[in-house]
Amino acid sequence: MGSSFLTCLNVGLALYSGILFLKLVVQFGLPNHPVRFIAYMVSLCLTVYFGMKSATDLGFLAPIQYMKWRPLPLVAGGLGVLLQVITLMGQFSHLQQKVISRIPLIASLMVFSFFPSKADWFFGLCMLASGIFLSISVGKVRYQKRNFFKMLFFLGLFGLGLLINNYWTYVIGEVFLFFAIFYFYIFQQTFGVSALVEGYQHSREGDSK
Numbered sequence: 001m002g003s004s005f006l007t008c009l010n011v012g013l014a015l016y017s018g019i020l021f022l023k024l025v026v027q028f029g030l031p032n033h034p035v036r037f038i039a040y041m042v043s044l045c046l047t048v049y050f051g052m053k054s055a056t057d058l059g060f061l062a063p064i065q066y067m068k069w070r071p072l073p074l075v076a077g078g079l080g081v082l083l084q085v086i087t088l089m090g091q092f093s094h095l096q097q098k099v100i101s102r103i104p105l106i107a108s109l110m111v112f113s114f115f116p117s118k119a120d121w122f123f124g125l126c127m128l129a130s131g132i133f134l135s136i137s138v139g140k141v142r143y144q145k146r147n148f149f150k151m152l153f154f155l156g157l158f159g160l161g162l163l164i165n166n167y168w169t170y171v172i173g174e175v176f177l178f179f180a181i182f183y184f185y186i187f188q189q190t191f192g193v194s195a196l197v198e199g200y201q202h203s204r205e206g207d208s209k
Contacts, residue, residue, distance in 0.1 A: 007057040009174045014050040016178060020185045021047045028192035034097035035087070038080050039191040041104065045077030046184065069112075071119030076108035078126035084191060085130040085148070088141045127152065147186045154180035 021043045031037040052070060055061040083100050092100065111119055131152055134145045154176045161173025 006171055006174065007054070009171065010050065010054040010057050013174070013177055013181065014047065014054040017043075017047045017050050017181050020181065024185065024188060024192060027189070028196065033195040034094065034101040035191050036195040038084060038101040038104070039188045039195075041101070042077045042080035042084070043185065043188055045073035045080065046181065049073040049077070068116070071112045071116045072108050074108075074119045074123045075111045076104040078123035079107050080104040082126040082130045082133075085133050088144060089133060089137055127155065144187060144190050147183045147190075151180050151183040151187060154183070 021040075024043055025040065028036055028039075031040045049070065052061060052066050052073075056063055056066040083103060087097065087100065111122060115122075131149065134141070134148055137145065157176040158173040158180065161169045161171075161176075164170075
């Protein structure tokens, strides 16, 4: 009973993240802007991670394959969020944004090849660094900061459930992940909006010339 309930939770997390990812794509269109590209990438990483986890619970994916491939979405997603926070802190040109948007994919392949067992630590450090960077930003990106820290709060509750090492505490922690995903996608929507605004500004400048 308990195991099947946990499987249902994981399937629900996969479907929920997948639906929100598709909603993001429908809302903001093709990933032809580096800010939009990295927002789609980290959102897809989340969907792939929970998709693999639920597929493993349902018996469609062998546990050893899940453990082998899970570092890819963990590292790419975690580093992608950190780079998103960094871009919020300063002004970057379109070319710089394009270069930055490719870094998570390269880093995930490197960790997957050489340090796959460190993927969880890498993800945790990226989240911690993102929180620190946003904490020291005074008077900036208040809306993004508020949603990001709400996401971290629910991730922290999930992590607390892991530390207690009790089955039902772990299940309750997984429920908190639904709230973390919700605030994560609100955070990602702000990047989709900023990409639209930047694209509109570029088109206005082109028309004026």
